[in-house]
Amino acid sequence: MIGIICDSIVDLPLELAEREDVYIVPVMVVLGEKSFREGVEISKAEIADFLDDNFARTSLPSPGDVMKAFETMYARGFDELLVVNLSGGLSGTHNLFKTIGEQFASERKSVVIESVDSLSLSGGIAMLVYKAIKMKERGDSLRVIASDLRSCAGIKNIVFFTLPTLKYLKQSGRIGRLEGSVGEILNVKPIGTIDSSGVFTLSGKARGMKKAVEKMVDRLLDTVKGKK
Structure with missing residues (x-):
């Protein structure tokens, strides 16, 4: 079986x-100085609450x-x-x-x-x-x-996403601190994707969540156009 x-x-x-x-x-989720087994010792809701004011990371x-x-x-x-x-x-x-x-x-x-x-x-x-x-x-x-x-994988299975804030990308080092700070002031929302090699890529940005979602959908439709 x-x-x-x-x-x-x-x-x-x-x-x-x-x-x-x-x-x-x-997977292990590291919150501050403590590690937890996701879904066993800590829930996704508890992780989300922690992220309101802190930075979390995962490990193997x-x-x-x-x-x-x-x-x-x-x-x-x-x-x-x-x-x-x-x-x-x-x-x-x-x-x-x-x-x-x-x-x-x-x-x-x-x-x-x-x-x-x-x-x-x-x-x-x-x-x-x-x-x-x-x-x-x-x-x-x-x-x-x-x-x-x-x-x-990586070809037909495509993921796009947007985030309500740049602070997590800034804290993780995926974007510069200055770029992130200016972006937050201007209400810039990042649009991310995982490329065909399985690596995070910043696909675009937009001012405000509504425009970010619209742009994300446009990117997705352009990507799948002509594919089965």
């Missing part, structure tokens, strides 16, 4: 996240939590495992899962693992996981599912 493992950066609806054949490994899941995911899914009877992770261009999470998965499979000859770099984040990962679930339900093999997801 085919099981699916992913990290908690995925933005799956609850009804999919709680499926028996889906296992979500918590613990190797123990990753190994537990493989062990749990194997114990549930899933000997074919599809792993879908946050873009390798944004984090070392994909490589961590791949390394531990290879170790796990080497000790159990009946286990087959296919690792897919989503080249995306959040909803982009969720779309790939949703596609994998649908393909699995119609009877596609693990190899076919993994191949199809890889062909979509």
Whole structure:
């Protein structure tokens, strides 16, 4: 049977996240001096509250939590495992899962693992996981599912987003402090995307959230124009 493992950066609806054949490994969220396992020790709502006045960052899941995911899914009877992770261009999470998965499979000859770099984040990962679930339900093999997801990642699976403030990009160093400060004064909203190599790119800017959303939609329509 085919099981699916992913990290908690995925933005799956609850009804999919709680499926028996889906296992979500918590990434570590660092708030100030303390680290928490997302979705286990801290909720997304609590993280959002912290971000009102502070800066948070994420770090790799613990190797123990990753190994537990493989062990749990194997114990549930899933000997074919599809792993879908946050873009390798944004984090070392994909490589961590791949390394531990290879170790796990080497000790159990009946286990087959296919690792897919989503080249995306959040909803982009969720779309790939949703596609994998649908393909699995119609009877596609693990190899076919993994191949199809890889062909979509970074090409057909495109994410655009805008942010209500520049302060997080400024604090993370993705834009300069002066640029960020001036942008906040002028009510500039950034439009970001994850490019085909899985790396964050500042796609554009707009004055005010309404114009940012309109510009983001225009960028998306231009990107998918003529594609199937």
